[in-house]
Amino acid sequence: MIEIPGNVFPRRLDILLPMAKKAQGMFIEDENGRQYMDASGGAVVVNAGHGRKSIAKAIYDQILSHDYIHPTMFTTRPVEMLATRLAQKAPDDINRFYFFSGGSEANEAAIKLARQIHVENGNETKYRLIGRWKSYHGLTLGSLGAMGRTSFKTYFTPLLKENLHIPAPYCYRCAFGLTYPSCKLQCAMALDEMIENAGPETISAFIAETVPGATIAACFPPKEYLKAIAQICDHHNVLLILDEVMCGLGRTGEFFACNHFDVVPDIVTLGKGLAGGVMALSAFGVKETHFNVIKENSGVFMHGGTFSHHSVAAAAGLALIDILDQEKLVQRVKIKGERLGELLKKHLLPLAQVGDVRGKGFMWGIEIVKDKKTRMPFKRSLKIVEGIWESLFEKGYITYKSSGLAGVNGDALVIAPPFIIEDEQIQRLVMAIKSTMVEFFN
Structure with a gap:
């Protein structure tokens, strides 16, 4: 049982959350100085990036x-x-x-x-x-x-x-x-x-x-x-x-x-x-x-x-x-989104536990399965996507969790970055997801 300090009724009761201190562009920084790439825009919300002065x-x-x-x-x-x-x-x-x-x-x-x-x-x-x-x-x-x-x-x-x-x-x-x-x-x-x-x-x-x-x-x-x-x-x-x-x-x-x-x-x-x-x-x-x-x-x-x-x-x-x-950001999403999708498919679809990569623009899903041939999902009790998400978060990458895709079972990650993400950041994000999934399942 986790002791929850303070008086807030938090969204999550199972862990103590880090304290956010600053957010700018693609990144959120906590009070300990750790930076996180916000590759999901929170709950697929932040589209123009953090800290917009205008x-x-x-x-x-x-x-x-x-x-x-x-x-x-x-x-x-x-x-x-x-x-x-x-x-x-x-x-x-x-x-x-x-x-x-x-x-x-x-x-x-x-x-x-x-x-x-x-x-x-x-x-x-x-x-x-x-x-x-x-x-x-x-x-x-x-x-x-x-x-x-x-x-x-x-x-x-x-x-x-x-x-x-x-x-x-x-x-x-x-x-x-x-x-x-x-x-x-x-x-x-x-x-x-x-x-x-x-x-x-x-x-x-x-x-x-x-x-x-x-x-x-x-x-x-x-x-x-x-x-x-x-x-x-x-x-x-x-x-x-x-x-x-x-x-x-x-x-x-x-x-x-x-x-x-x-x-x-x-x-x-x-x-x-x-x-x-x-x-x-x-x-x-x-x-x-x-x-x-x-x-x-x-x-x-x-x-x-x-x-x-x-x-x-x-x-x-x-x-x-x-x-x-x-800044022509919607047009940018159309162009850069194709690149994001290509990289996700190239680097993740060959993995044994990635059943499907789908999406368009800056809204992509990665479905994770136990058996690729039969599309059998992992049991929800294993909390597979939570484990992968937490590993990515520890490395400084924020994605979005999806679960219950196959009845009550099933796991997926959603990738939905702010529209300002750069090519180098896209490449780094995809490789971080790949390495994390390889480590998680090996």
Whole structure:
């Protein structure tokens, strides 16, 4: 039993964490002077690097101008400008943005918005939500109910509304035992079957991560998958909510990840890197047509929040987008991400315990297996990924853990560095992962 000093209820109760002292660029330094390369941007959050002076100045200036302004009493220029900048980059007709503090809030609100849109359109029987297994949408009760990661839900199942789920587009472990492309996208066709069996008149929305993130480690879906999903949703008058809290804002080499698939969702959610991790900021974007339905009927979205539409957080978001644009960081991710992926595949796929390396841009997953031929995972009780992660952390490299990919078992690392990582740092990171895995399994 570890004695936990102080009065903080920490995120981890099993170890004593080092005390961070400074963070700059790609690195975090603890109070003992040890440096760590932040190769996951924390929880896939830090996209423009640590210690950005322009974001700090934007926050400082905004606080001195006006800080907390209640959004039912005033609008503010930073909020208006951030919504406009996002609309300029969003897929066609995603023109209205609503701001929150975290991704869980954004997804919770999106689920509520979808229901209200149907009610305003006279479709009051549409209330049920479909999600995917092996998904993550947040830890508020609504978003927790939508997610398909069982371990997060077990304690709280009696509190949750029961939702429907279909298999994820997880080709490495296809739920149907099929192989792409001969599978004919059975994982997408499962949505049509679910809607038909549950009753199309009862289904409000389908929520999915555009690119599944931590739960199945950056598993980029087949090119045609989301197009098929969108067509099924349109056919049944089911709203499509795409969760880009982790994969959006350039992480995959496109500002909106859905642009890879030429799909425009009804609602898209953003978070994590929307303010570069400096401030808590998230959002949903919704099609203008749906916004008008709310405006022209009840005239109010039945939602709110003390810290929604926060001017200081919005100022940080604007400064972050300025950095992405001025330094062409999203284009950089597209180019450097190819190099990162090539090196990961070259050096890690030959290892006996690496079953798959997948991803795009600066969002890559390394799936670790006991038997490469059968894809048999390690038992979760062995905590394989935790051991590898800790070894890398001791060497000064921060990655992100993924577990429970194969039922309750399975292990993977997620690599998602800030967009400013240099070629030499990419090379050093990949070689550190390789050497650590070789040492760990020998």
